[in-house]
Amino acid sequence: MDIKVLKNILKMAQAGSLTCAADDAHLTVQALAAQLKKLEEHCGFRLFLRTNKGIALTADGQELLPFIMNVVKSSDQLQQKIHQLRQREPLPLRFSLNSTFSLDINQNIMRFMMKKLGNYRPVFSTSESPDNVQKMAKGESDIAVVIGNIVPDGFYCIPLKGLSIKVVAATDSSQTGPLTALIKPLPECPYLQSFERFISVSGDKYPGLMTLYSGSEIVSISMLKSFGSIGIVSRAMAEQNNLTVLPHFEDVLNVHLVMKEPLLEESDLEPLYSNVVHLPEIQLTA
Structure with a gap:
């Protein structure tokens, strides 16, 4: 064949x-x-x-x-x-980590990938999910960690079934005055569906607030700290930035490993799960 x-x-x-x-x-x-x-x-x-x-x-x-x-x-x-034997040196493998995860998680992922893909010379970078998706689409990355269900077509995708990330609605209680805005993620952001679920369960609790748009979690946090607003962020980032988490709403998003070539299978990732489930921002899925 x-x-x-x-x-x-x-x-x-x-x-x-x-x-x-x-x-x-x-x-x-x-x-x-x-x-x-x-x-x-x-x-x-x-x-x-x-x-x-x-x-x-x-x-x-x-x-x-x-x-x-x-x-x-x-x-x-x-x-x-x-090719490696011809060149007598490992081939580079561009790996895009996800900046939403903590340093501990990304270090665990780096160690795992360096051990599992030892025939390559990994080149690591880190950015949020929308940027990682763009890197894959532009041919600037070979493997990327992506949160949510926004996965580019034409690539191999493994759902990291052992992992998920907690998402909350948050505000900055240090800001004085009434709430003025809702921060809505752009369509390419993984938190958009969580935002829509939050609005659905909130009903008419926040009438008259203007809508601002954010293309990344970092931008959302900057907005939350700049004026009275509500936004969707990971629970870990909310706690790290001393934001107030609103009660009665929490969402859980899946995590995917997106690859240009099928270098790994789902079974290859089992050892990775056991190394990260103890970390606070990760929830082990059933």
Whole structure:
């Protein structure tokens, strides 16, 4: 089997669209469809079904997908090892940590990745989820930690099922005077859905407040400290900045590991969970 064809099958499964997968593979839709047909003939069964929303894996395709991922992963590791031996030095791996997490958590992630991906030379950076998503989309990062469900198309994504982050509504009680504004996250921010849930459960509790918009948690905290307002931040950041957490509302967001290539599987991450569950801003999910 051609490894390029298997990679394209993974792109199709990720995108759920023949057109999107063809664009990502720099092929025509007809050429990609021909690859799929040839592979299905080799297998003797259908891998995908066409739906009104695009394409979806058949039951046989879903059962075969993990094996395809393993073959692609092994092929990529083989190529990287060959290149490494040629160069006699590890290949760089650009890893975007998430600045919402504490130094302790990011240090644990760095140690884990350096041990797990020892064939590479990791280059670490840190920024919030929207920036990490942009880095992946622009080809400036190979792996990124992303909070929430805003995951770019065309990448491999592992939900870190052992981890989640607590999100709260907060204000700065040191600000005098009445509340004047609600700080609403922009659509690319992971806290937008939490903000909408907060507004829903609050009902008419905050009438007449103007809406300000924030593109990052750091900006939201600056706004909270500048004037009377309510915003959505992680509980850890609220406590770190001495903000007042409003009662009766708390949300929990998932965390994802987004990769350009499938270098890791979910089972590879089990040791990471055991190293971070004791940290205060992390909640172990059921």
